[in-house]
Amino acid sequence: MDGDSKAKIHRSLAALELAAVRYRGGVRRRLNVGDEELTALLYLAHHGGVAQRRLAEITTLSRSGAGAMIQRLEHDGFVERHTDPADRRLRVVHLSTAGRNRVHDAYRDxxxxxxxxxxxxxxxxxxxxxxxxxxxxxxxxxxHAVDPPLAPAARDPIWRRWS
Known part of the structure; x- marks a missing residue:
């Protein structure tokens, strides 16, 4: 591949990244959530339920910061917490039905x-x-390796479900 082709690809990827940042900002405003909260919601939408401590890793928040974020999301009806049946000491966070619908609607366009x-x-x-x-x-x-991976998920994207 020649230098011009690489440069075009890099410029296109940069434009795509900036468009995604703008779009993400619009979704955050529609859902009235912060950046870490949206990251958590998208992870839950694409990968399913996860332990609270894992959401801390995914969002790069401290455990206490992630706990406060989860409380806000739970209060706003986005998520539910359940005891892990395999380990009753753990709490697993899932999107609520209302939360899943709100995230889906925000990404439908x-x-x-x-x-x-x-x-x-x-x-x-x-x-x-x-x-x-x-x-x-x-x-x-x-x-930026994270285990388990953040993307791509095995599931369809949130904006393709229920359509």
Whole structure:
């Protein structure tokens, strides 16, 4: 690959990142949550329930900070906490039904816009793009390795469920 192609890819990725930051800000305002809270909600939406201490790691908050965040999310109806049946000392955080619906609704327009672009794209190009994006996501994941991985999730994105 020549230098011009690499530069175009890097510029496009930078533009995509900035667009994602702007979009994420809009979602935060619609849901009335902070950045760490949105990170937690998205993780729960894509990966399912998780121990409270794991949400602390994912959001880079202290355990007490994560506990306060979870209390706020629970108070606002986004999440529920349940005792882990395998280890009664642990509390597992899950999206509530209302929380899942609110997060889904906040991202619905993104899913719709993505569908419109992909519908106008050759299916073979869509398959290639899926492979390339998967590779980029894996590269990003290994750059900032977290166990278990944050993305990509095995589940469909939140904006594609129930549509």
């Amino acid at each position: 993104f899913g719709d816009a993505t569908d419109r672009v992909l519908a106008a794209t050759d299916p073979a190009d869509v398959e290639r793009l899926a492979g390339l994006l998967g590779g980029l996501a894996a590269a990003a994941e290994t750059t």
